[in-house]
Amino acid sequence: MSRHSNTGRATGATTASTDSKPFLLLSTRGEDAAAHAEHLSFARTAGIAPAKLHQRRLEQGLPSSLRLSDYSGVIVGGGPFNSSDTDKSSVQKNIEAWFDDILAEVIDRDFPFLGACYGVGLLGTAGSGSVSRRHGEEAGVISIRSTTEGAKDPILDGLPESFHGIVGHKEAIDELPAGATLLATGEDCPVQMFRLGRNAYATQFHPELDADSFAQRLRIYSDQGYYQPGSDQAAVADARRLDVRASGLILRNFARLHVARRG
Numbered sequence: 001m002s003r004h005s006n007t008g009r010a011t012g013a014t015t016a017s018t019d020s021k022p023f024l025l026l027s028t029r030g031e032d033a034a035a036h037a038e039h040l041s042f043a044r045t046a047g048i049a050p051a052k053l054h055q056r057r058l059e060q061g062l063p064s065s066l067r068l069s070d071y072s073g074v075i076v077g078g079g080p081f082n083s084s085d086t087d088k089s090s091v092q093k094n095i096e097a098w099f100d101d102i103l104a105e106v107i108d109r110d111f112p113f114l115g116a117c118y119g120v121g122l123l124g125t126a127g128s129g130s131v132s133r134r135h136g137e138e139a140g141v142i143s144i145r146s147t148t149e150g151a152k153d154p155i156l157d158g159l160p161e162s163f164h165g166i167v168g169h170k171e172a173i174d175e176l177p178a179g180a181t182l183l184a185t186g187e188d189c190p191v192q193m194f195r196l197g198r199n200a201y202a203t204q205f206h207p208e209l210d211a212d213s214f215a216q217r218l219r220i221y222s223d224q225g226y227y228q229p230g231s232d233q234a235a236v237a238d239a240r241r242l243d244v245r246a247s248g249l250i251l252r253n254f255a256r257l258h259v260a261r262r263g
Contacts, residue, residue: 021260023048024071025055028079028095028118034220038077041208046251059091062098068105072260073112076119078206082171083121083131100126106200112258113200114251117169120191120202127177127196135189138231139168139218141238144192144205144247150183155201155253165205165247166214166239172204201254207247211239
């Protein structure tokens with residue numbers, strides 16, 4: 001049973017109005033189809049009009065200047081990079097160095113931030129935590145359980161104590177940053193969600209995905225080692241059967257809590 005009567009479906013009117021600051025989505029996906037779908041998935045699930053979620057594709061070039069004050073909050077999606085990669089390209093090294101500066105400002109200002117999958121490693125290492133490949137999970141649907149602290153956090157408002165989410169990652173948090181709060185955990189990957197400060201969050205799972213967008217992403221990344229050949233159909237069937245959409249409330253709550261007015 002959920003804490004409130006919310007059904008867990010992240011649909012309905014948009015959160016950000018015409019006089020509000022947009023949100024910023026930082027993407028690193030080189031495939032146009034994946035980057036476009038990621039933008040639409042985050043916007044739809046968070047209840048933000050696509051035009052109010054500005055997407056910057058960092059693999060195409062890094063912004064020469066970026067003012068956090070122009071945005072209501074920052075969202076980071078997944079991508080091809082891992083903090084623990086040993087053969088990093090120059091593009092990855094440049095992106096991670098750029099993120100070091102941005103996340104230092106996010107942490108210093110306690111600016112609203114939500115990182116999904118790749119964002120766990122970014123926020124975790126920015127806060128001097130550590131990641132490794134000990135707790136990787138193949139693409140699929142898992143059971144996630146909120147902690148005692150997670151049950152109190154407004155970003156998890158409306159979710160049941162145990163819910164399902166979509167995962168697919170090669171690395172995960174080994175040690176949380178000092179002062180971080182564990183909000184949700186899983187059986188094979190102990191850190192599924194945490195908060196740093198009051199407003200910076202990271203999820204190991206993908207709250208932006210539903211069964212259809214999950215199926216599309218699996219097709220795009222079929223040869224990149226996120227799942228065993230032939231297991232994709234079962235994973236998508238699980239996403240439909242277990243109804244992963246409840247996890248999308250995290251994005252909707254993030255947008256609702258942090259939308260900022262212009263001026």
